[in-house]
Amino acid sequence: MNTQGTAPGPKFPEKNYLNATYGMRSWLLTTDHKRIALLYLASVTFFFFVGGFFAMMIRLHLLTPNGLMLTADQYNRMFTMHGVVMIFFFLIPSIPAILGNFLIPLMIGAKDLAFPKINLLSWYIYIVGGCFTLWALASGGVDTGWTFYTPLSTVYSNSAVAPAVMGVFITGFSSILTGLNFLVTIHTMRAPGMTWFRLPLFVWAHYATSIVMILGTPVVAITLALAAMERIFGLGFFNPAMGGDPILFQHLFWFYSHPAVYIMILPAMGVISELIPTFARKKLFGYHFVAAASLSIAVIGFLVWTHHMFLTGQATYAAVAFSFLTFLVAIPSAVKVFNWTATLFGGSISFDTPMLYAFGFLGLFLVGGLTGLFLGCLGTDINIHDTYFVVAHFHYIMVGGAVMGYLGGLHFWWPKMTGRMYPEWLARIAAFTLFIGFNFTFFPQFLLGIMGMPRRYHVYPPEFQVYNVMSTAGASILAIGYLLPMIYLTWAAFYGKVAGENPWPATGLEWKTQSPPLTENFEVTPVVTWEAYDFHNRPDLGLDVPGGHGSRIVAPAHGDD
């Protein structure tokens, strides 16, 4: 459908959450979950740039075997700050704090989250934690790795460990409060008729994520608190000189940090569960299995942490147990991938930008997940632990998976958040650029890892140079892939084509209200009488196919071509 010549397009709603009130105070003291989501969008994007800067420094330095421009100590600070900023200030908040905050009340038919003021407090806590980390940066950064292993971090390091650890500690509470808010909201604030199994899988994914957030984050909080107390006051739990045990730190640290990676991927999987049915115009295959898989990943994810410690001299029996559990946790992820694929089968597929990101996710998450199996297998891990194989594995999941999900979701819901469409062709070009840049950056790292290049080293043997150069070249393309959406999404928010209520069309409750929504989300509380992802029986969305159940829908007109 080309709305360009004939019928006038939708009108931009006069009253919405963006213009309901004006001024700095109305934004900085807002309790509207949608405005808080935008506050997070701004701050998370800022930290993404900070983390990206450190990535750039790493890749530039590794252009030559003897290192281009940094000393060993400076290099240590680069990869540490890259990890700390990207994990705690970008990946963990990204989808939950931005898309989750914005969409969960809309998706369940509520006016806001259960605790709007705690939601705002969450953001302020994030900002305070961020300031502590910037303080650590200004003091020269940290050189311990984002994993803060003791006793280097607690006794011997001459870097700004204390402020960095305090920053992460503080930001953890932002995560905990967000998870608490989501859990309670999903339990008590659903609209009439919105039963558990009518919930969008995005909501299920965030429910599972919230369980991980509230159970795991307090453990890293106490661990970092003890580490800080050891550094500042000389407590001795992790210091061998005082009878303490560095391995205790590692166990406590990884008890959270492994589930943390599920905090990073589950929301992205939730996004994919929304994108694929919409752009295949078909009900998600195996809804209950995908919901159960989210919960299984959350639970089993708490049982595998020692696979980060296979080379610490632990008992073989214990290692075997954790290796088995690591293989087990891959199963629900695989169930999801199979179900998404089965959703595509027989669907009416269109290649809008969000769908391109979804396809990217499917391929790259698959590679990342499969390479995790090599790492989880005890024998092979001996050779590839602490090499670039690990680095490539987790970047395939966190960038190829989580960031693709984040960008796909941002594009998909941008019309809802801003009321305007992004430029489709430019967006597709950016998606391809990102995909190509990503693979050039990280695929060579698998090869480097197998060939034996260790991670966190500022120099490498000269025979590895060609792959490192390829990786750095890819990173510059990847950077363009990130910059383009930042530019055109910002442009589109002000000047894009007016989107209307439901440009795709998609079946979620969030699409049954104006774009951008009113402050109270819905004029009248909706009453839900339909199942999720039902593309056949939604006359209210123009999705009512004569011939009934089972007949195919041809891709209807959508969005902005």
Add this chain to the structure above:
Amino acid sequence: MHRTGALFGQFKTLEQQKDTATLGMWIFLVTEVMFFGGIMLAYTINRHIYFHAFAMGSNTLSLTAGTCNTLVLLASSFTMAMGVWSAQTSRKKWVTIFLTLTIVLGFVFFSIKYLEYSQKFHHHLVPGRNFNISYCVDNPSACPDIDAADMAKEREELKAAFAADPDLNAHAQLYYSAYFGMTGLHALHMVIGAGLLFWLLKESFSGRFDAEWNTPVDMVGLYWHFVDIVWIYLFPLLYLIDRHK
């Protein structure tokens, strides 16, 4: 979002609001369990490996002070529960009275804790450069608060402990790390609880809490009971390790 009386705008009914607040507080308490759990794990592992040092450390704590504090906190949980009951039965004057009693008992706890901490400081039992588990036994005049009989017993115990573990001084620091870490964290939570109680007390003056709406009293009550339970764990773990001797 606008408020109509006690009902916040995102809720439909007071009942939904109360259920939401209750679920929220319980989930928060679960996070607190995980938080304390980490340090409890560190304690458990180290007590198992360095039992003699932990037993020695435990015996330097005052059983009187610990028992007093336990009774004080149990009493404060009782007065808190009475405060909640008073609110639920619209006995507004009694809400104020019971909240005040709870605060007073909290401060009794702080006072006893302060005395214990300062004693540890004077006896060189704070982890760090000046830590010395044998300080009082080697310098009896510097520790006048330990009488001769107890001093003799402590000398015996210390000799036996050093015989069992030559590195006793270093390992005892781990016990005191656990002691200060766990009781310090607990005290911090009590301070926050006291702050919440002061706020509740102020609100109770205007008679806001009654049978129809008493959620804040209920929720702070839950939090206070949790802090009390943490102490019930801390007391035997820290004070009663090897007392049967």
